[in-house]
Amino acid sequence: MNIEELRNYCITKRCVEECFPFDETTLVFKVMNKMFALVDLDNSELSINLKAEPGKAIEMREHFSSVLPGYHMNKKHWNTILIDGSIPDNTIYQWIDDSYRLIVDNLPKKIKEDFLKIIS
DSSP states (O other), X not given: OXXXXXXXXXXXXXTEEEEOSSOTTEEEEEETTEEEEEEESSXXXXXXXXXXXXXXXXXXHHHOTTEEEOTTSOTTTEEEEEOSSSSOHHHHHHHHHHHHHHHHHTSOHHHHHHHHHHHO
């Protein structure tokens, strides 16, 4: 997987925008203005930060050595995944889906209503 494949997958999700809110080296994907994925473009090794349920986040780290506590994030909820070929692409895509879904499921009521109107 490369940055283009990662980007193309993230932007196909509904109501997603990409931006650089921190600096020109951190590409952020948001749904309804809430982050669900962050990609470090400055590092020689591609990585992505994704949100996960706390128990699932720990399980992912225990199962894959290329999954680390979220860099500069709440380590209870976020993981940094090194895209080094050790994790199947389909697994990473599933984790992106999970992160997106977690954010959507926890949107404030008014924003979630707006989201549902947009996608229907």
